[in-house]
Amino acid sequence: MSADVLGRWVPDRPEDVAEVFAEADFPWWIAGGYAIELAVGRELRPHGDLDVLVLRRDQALVRDLLACWHLYVADPPGQGELRPWCPGEVLQSPLHDIWCRRTPEAPWSMQLMLDEAEGTQWVSRRAAEIRLPIDRLGRMSEAGIPYLAPEVQLFYKAKATRDKDEIDFVAVLPLLDAPARVWLADAIKVMAPGHPWIRRLLPVSRM
Template sequence: MSSHELGRWVPARPEDLAVMFAKADFPWWIAGGYAIEMAVGRELRPHGDLDVLVLRRDQTLVRDMLSDWDMHVADPPGVGWLRPWRSGEALEQPLHDIWCRRTPEAPWSVQLMLDEAEGAHWVSRRTRRVRLPLERVGRTSPTGIPYLAPEVQLFYKAKATRDKDETDFEAVLPLLDEPQRVWLSDSIAVTSPDHPWRQRLGPIDRT
């Protein structure tokens, strides 16, 4: 089933989400293409949705905060099937992709993504070998909106690159410092050792 058959999208803006999450007492980050745009400080392309990343351990807090929203989880992920995410239900791996809208009649506006954590470390849902201290996972925009660090977002985009992912990579590449490039190259190597982005990240100084 295509996303079109699942209903239309009118994505919220990062500013809208910041208002919705203003009272959140858990970490969250704008993700996807908007995160890359916030890193480079300009618009790059149109967006079909708005992604926000939260930690799986905080899912109950998110569900309670959006208790009056209509929320559906992709189960199984990547197949095109959605089912309601009921209040009080704990989503276990591999479930991580949740579509959100204000009412059943409204268009989808937010795509909520769950990721893993161990203590003070973020852990990729794709492999536990890729991780970072939580304080390095995000950045904050000049307007105070948290967003996913570009190297983390690019790691996720590297799985199956599309034209829009290439656009995002080229835009943010000049802004990555050496530690960011090292982490991104090493992280991509865990799942895709021959990925072309690794060469384009340039020679890595490990001295």
């Protein structure tokens, strides 16, 4: 989506989001490039937006928490069109992308992403066979900010890898343990079997 058409972005920082979500009684995680930075513990590059992942089943709680914000859903997804997310409206799949700003005149500062869940399992909205226990979906920073597990965030970045995604991959790869590498490689194989990250994640014996 073009910022020229839909308005400018001045993304919040993760600590700003943590203040907004301080009273949340549902799980949430910083996602996107900021999640990778929270994992590695340092800044890697500039950011054009800030993503927050929540589960679709918690959307009413999110909507209530952000009742004073101006919230717009990308409908249809990825087509450069936004419409208001009305109070009480239940967003069904494939709608998952919500732009947030504090007032009509303010820049966009946060992007909510709705993901699927079944019971105690997170389910990828891209392929239902890609799953993970919800209690393994996130990590906690030293400052107490929840963020998406690096292997899950890299899975999302693998769909259409850009230069900034390669920066994130290189920075966080040394921090991935063997189970995380295997899970990520297997997940990427479902969506992009020939992706170059697969070879860099797995030992030759697993190829």
